[in-house]
Structures are given as structure tokens and as C-alpha cells.
Amino acid sequence: MRDLRISEIMTTHVVSVRDDASLSNIDWEMTLAEVRHIPVVDDAGHLLGLVSDRDLLRNIARAERSRLPVSYVMSAAPLTVRPDDPALAALEVLLTRKVGAVPVVDDAGHLIGIVTSTDFLNLAYRALRGIPIDAPHVKA
Template structure:
């Protein structure tokens, strides 16, 4: 039941640039390496920011226009104009960079990307040094597990390892990551925990819960909580 971490799916050997890297140098580097963004780092490999294709395109967007920001322009528009006049990584980058620890889960990384509306995250070790970069595509690797591996994980680790259930009590079917659970367990809470644990497994897309139970202990728990 070991879930994938960012360090398991990240790209290592990250291409980086220094703050003084020129606009054309960055463009050439992105094209040459086939990447859409590069972290900007200092001499100690600390991440200062990230330069992406979107940052570079501001120069195209405002080509020939007055790039001097006006007082009452929206902040986003002012930032775009400022980057349009930039010619080094330090003036073009988005900063501070949104980073993620190498030990973070893929779910945590996905939430960071969603919250900050970014497509990739520089990955840092415990010392805060750059060790990799993780993209949206990397996060999808958790769904590459085969159905047989997912089913065996459920039988061995969820049902047998955590819940101590006899595998014959629960039928597990997995088709393209879609899990169907059926059968009968002792308590309703056991069934709920089983479904919750299966949903968290790498490779699981959806869970269909057709489990039955012999005793509904959840109502008993609610009554005790209310009485207390």
C-alpha cells in the first residue's frame, strides 16, 4: 500500500538557468531540450523562480506597444507588460517559485498545481536544494498500474493486511482501474474503511461499493457520541 511520492515520478537532471541568462538563450534552450519551462537558480542551487513559455510570450503579445505600466492597470496586466520589457531570466521569471518537497504525495502536488494554476513544480530535498521537476503528466503515472497489480494490492494489503479479512469474504474485480467490491463483512464501518483505503490506492480510478455488512455499528457510534 505504499503510495507513490513526488520523488518517484519526478524528472531528475533538471535543466536550469541563472538569473543573467538572456531572452534568446532561454528560447533556444527550451526548444533544444523540448521543455516548456526552466527553473531559475542561484549559485547554491536555490530556486529563485521559473521561466515558462508563457512568460516569454509576453514580449510577443506587447511587441511594438508601450510597455510602461500605468498606475491604474490591473496587476496581472502590469506584470505582463513588465515581463514584455525584460531580457534576462531574472526579469522574466515568475517569482517566488511554487515548489514541492520530494517526499510529498502526488495528491499534495496536484493540489498545489491547482491552487496556484501552474503546470509544473520544482522539487526540493530536505535542504531546500533543487533535485527535480514534476509536471501534470508525471502525476498521471499513478494510473499506469495494471489491473492485476491493483487487485493483488487490495487483497494482500487492504483486506488481508489492514482489515484482517478473509479474502473469500470480499470479491474484488478491477477493469481499467475501476474497482468493484462485493461480498459481506462483519460491520458497516469495516466496509466503509475498505472503500476509503481502496480509493486511495495508486491506479484506482473509481470504486463501486456493493459491500454488505452483518452489523451497523455506525449508528451505535453516533449514539455514544451524542450521549457523551
């Protein structure tokens, strides 16, 4: 397989939230978007953190916590990658940190995409099936 870049496999239509969004709101956003990770950004689109479905599960069960802002549970300053980085860089973060997503940012720290473990599973599926990488994604 040729040297893939992050830009070739990342998701660019990313659902994100502000750091003052409530945990119950984040839960709703994740359900609607069918995602397990949501980046947290400021008004200018700079990445502040990342919240996962596991972060929510640990905190939303208690009713009083569902009103807390996402900044209470998000992983602040998550490891990130750039679109021109090798795809292997994101995979190494996923495997070594045991996380399910890596935000993609530009040089100014603006969120421009996300790479998930699902993206790599899709890539493996394509490789095993002999499907070109630039063919439309398989929606599972």
C-alpha cells in the same frame, strides 16, 4: 493506488538556468530540451524562480525584450514540494494554482527535480493501462 511520493514521479534530470540568462537563451534551452518550464537557480543551485513558455511568449516577441534577463519574467519564489511529500501535494498545487510545473527542492532549497502536469498524465495513463508505476516512462 498506493500512497505515491514525489520522489517516485519527479523528473530528476532538470534543465535549469541562472537568473542572468537572456530570454532568447531560455527560449533556445526550452526548445532543445523539449520542456515548457525551466527553473532558475543561483550559482549554488538554490531555486530562485520558474519561467514558463507562457512567460516567454508574453515577452520575447518584442526584439528589445529578448535580451532581458530571465529574472525580469520569472515567477519568483514559486511554490515547491519536497521529495518525501505525497504526490497529491504537487497535484494540488498544479490544479489550484493553474500552473504546469512544481519544482522539487531539498531542505536547503537546492533544486533536485521537477513535477509537471505531464508526469501526472503519464501516471494516469499507466493506471488506466495497468502498467506498473516503476516501469520505464512512456515518451509521448
